[in-house]
Amino acid sequence: MAAISLSVVLGGALLTACGGTPQQGPGLVVWTLENLPDRFQATERLTQRFTEQTGIPVDLVAIDENQFSQLVMSSAAAGKLPDVIGALPLTSTWQLAGNELLDTAASQEVVQALGPGTFSGRALELTRDGDRQLAVPSDGWAQILVYRKDLFAAAGLAPPDTYDRITEAARRLNQGEMSGISMATAANDAATGQAFEGLAVGNGCELVGDDGAVALDSGPCRNTFQFVGDVAGNYAPPGAQDIDSTRATYFAGRSAMIVWSSFLLDELGGLRDDALPACPECTADPEFLARNSGVVSAIAGPDSAEPAQYGELTSWTVQVGAKREEAKKLVEFMMGEQAYPEWLAMAPEGKIPARRGTAAEPDKFTRAWESLPAGVDTKRPLAEIYPPETIAALRESPERFSRWGFEQGQGVLVGATAGEMPVPKAVDAMLGGSTPGDAAGEAAEEIRSIQTSLR
Structure with missing residues (x-):
């Protein structure tokens, strides 16, 4: 079982070890900007399953988006970047790219392994700089x-x-x-x-x-x-x-x-x-x-x-100096059949899939997304509330971002x-x-x- 550490933002305070900089542990250090408690816990369950299947420990850290820029630069200066970052918005992805903190070859290899044709073409374009695939696009609102x-x-x-x-x-x-x-x-x-x-x-x-x-x-x-x-x-x-x-x-x-x-x-x-x-x-x-x-x-x-x-697209990134092969395995797992539908289920109304399906089932994930229960206090699929044309417009929106x-x-x-x-x-x-x-x-x-x- 992975040793999971939680650094959740409560009342604007980032509760991390050693003065606010997440520390490298024995396994993969993974930052997630999904820092709301219920979403962090959902991510935690997925990383625990990854550890059970691969034996690779995961040290999961929740990061507040408003503090991300300062935190990532201080971590880079200290030589303590995480191995993987999840739920990263476009602007933050490009900020890391501009500071040469992304292993873009690793992202390209993950996209190739999963199949470029299984992704929204537009999502890949927005996360690409020339011939460099900066990140692995996951989902968006x-x-x-x-x-x-x-x-x-x-x-x-x-x-x-x-x-x-x-x-x-x-x-x-x-x-x-x-x-x-x-x-x-x-x-x-x-x-x-x-x-x-x-x-x-x-x-x-x-x-x-x-x-x-x-x-x-x-x-x-x-x-x-x-x-x-x-x-x-x-x-x-x-x-x-x-x-x-x-x-x-x-x-x-x-x-x-x-x-x-x-x-x-x-x-x-x-x-x-x-x-x-x-x-x-x-x-x-x-x-x-x-x-x-x-x-x-x-x-x-x-x-x-x-x-x-307009739409916001979030991605997975592998950082320079990461435990490269283990990091790639984690991203492939999170974007794969065992974990991806559960990741989208955190908030289907704001997690429209950027990976549409698999090579064998091209619409596997978009079909799954349509049936996922949305909501906080009451749970219902959006398709039970809104007409098919509304669901279709949402489903296809990443191609128009x-x-x-x-x-x-x-x-x-x-x-x-x-x-x-x-x-x-x-x-x-x-x-x-x-x-x-x-x-x-x-x-x-x-x-x-x-x-x-x-x-």
């Missing part, structure tokens, strides 16, 4: 636009999958206590940047061009700022909105649309007691809001011929800008009175300054 199907049908409105349709619906449904749309706009909320980027990529707005030059003040980006300023400034609740207030507004039945992540869906379905729908109709019919909500996964703006969708900067090799810049939040600050300033053009220009200049500091 999708940004979605959820809307009131009943209100749209009554008003004769088409699903809000373009800028024009979103604007028209927000304008017409913004009546009385009903806001047309609810989306994050607070300057200090990462959800504001995520919402903006999700709308931006659908309009051909990129953070940087193919030449690496900052492009946030381009025509498509200025038009995205204009669009956000229009709908959020005229048809959303007054004041700065954050991830919690937007959900509360939609759940209270006081918003016709909401931009959120797919993590909304279990809560919308009444599966989490501390975030239940509270619309007037929900008292007698708890599933009213879920039944009357539609989901748009990809949005198109006027400057783009194709719709696109579009993100700023990664394809241009600017993942380190993306990570740095996420910390400084230039786009959320620009959105907040625009809604406070600056013009969309000024907002785009100010955000672009701040990002250029960040880019210069990284050279």
